[in-house]
Amino acid sequence: MEVPILKQGEILIATVQAALTDSDLLQLRRALVEKVAKARARAIIIDLTAMDVMDSFASRTMREVAHMIRLRGAETVIVGIQPDVAFAMVQLGLSMGGVTTALDLEEGLEYLHRKFRTI
Amino acid sequence: MENGLVVVENEICVSIAADHDVVAARQKGRAMALELGFSASDSTLLATAISELARNIVSYAGQGEIVLRATQNSGRPSVTVIARDDGPGIPSIEQALRDGYSTSGSLGLGLPGVRRLVDEFEITSEVGRGTTVTVHKWKG
Numbered sequence: 001m002e003v004p005i006l007k008q009g010e011i012l013i014a015t016v017q018a019a020l021t022d023s024d025l026l027q028l029r030r031a032l033v034e035k036v037a038k039a040r041a042r043a044i045i046i047d048l049t050a051m052d053v054m055d056s057f058a059s060r061t062m063r064e065v066a067h068m069i070r071l072r073g074a075e076t077v078i079v080g081i082q083p084d085v086a087f088a089m090v091q092l093g094l095s096m097g098g099v100t101t102a103l104d105l106e107e108g109l110e111y112l113h114r115k116f117r118t119i
Numbered sequence: 120m121e122n123g124l125v126v127v128e129n130e131i132c133v134s135i136a137a138d139h140d141v142v143a144a145r146q147k148g149r150a151m152a153l154e155l156g157f158s159a160s161d162s163t164l165l166a167t168a169i170s171e172l173a174r175n176i177v178s179y180a181g182q183g184e185i186v187l188r189a190t191q192n193s194g195r196p197s198v199t200v201i202a203r204d205d206g207p208g209i210p211s212i213e214q215a216l217r218d219g220y221s222t223s224g225s226l227g228l229g230l231p232g233v234r235r236l237v238d239e240f241e242i243t244s245e246v247g248r249g250t251t252v253t254v255h256k257w258k259g
Contacts, residue, residue, distance in 0.1 A: 021138040021139050022138040052146065052149070052166065053163065053170050055171050056171060056174075056229045057174060084159050084162075084163035087164070088163050088236065091164060091232070091235045092235065093218065093231065093235070
């Protein structure tokens with residue numbers, strides 16, 4: 001399942017619509033790293049509200065996305081991780097490392113707009 | 120496991136050979152847990168454990184199967200997950216179960232994490248013959 005990526009101003013928004021397989025996750029990573037430069041975006045938001053499970057592979061791939069996007073000169077905000085999913089991630093011993101997270105898309109956008117205004 | 124009347128209510132076997140099977144197995148496991156009255160939170164813990172076990176099969180053995188069994192044990196519901204493969208096996212189970220050997224999701228089997236997600240955990244493995252991981256989660 002391909003994840004749609006929309007452009008809103010200087011921000012790319014990727015909204016996960018359903019459970020993703022490992023190859024879907026890798027495809028999303030590739031698409032974001034390519035599009036961030038093409039769109040001259042300053043940030044990306046990945047909305048994981050619909051993600052049923054964040055296991056070790058999904059968490060690692062999201063951390064890698066954030067790292068790659070930073071190397072491309074932009075910022076990543078992960079939003080929408082559900083409470084039960086967050087609980088399971090912690091039990092499993094996973095972390096999102098230094099990746100910025102926000103409650104939902106609205107909060108993520110607000111965080112970025114605030115940040116860009118002050119730069 | 121407790122003594123008493125054990126009734127198997129439902130059993131599903133999911134063949135695991137590709138990454139979409141990983142998603143199918145965890146979704147079937149979650150549905151089974153919810154059907155037994157598990158909380159959404161416990162169902163997600165179980166689904167996450169299944170996802171890790173299924174991925175280990177794909178990554179290390181190539182193929183195998185996951186059996187999901189809904190059980191009533193003296194009236195108390197539980198789900199048993201049996202992840203089985205004929206892969207290369209694990210040379211040192213002790214090492215594979217040690218945290219740090221496999222944390223951060225970068226390398227390793229993630230078995231210490233899986234053990235924390237469930238109530239009972241059992242593993243048997245023979246080099247060259249395969250691995251079977253059996254986990255058990257009770258309705259909270």
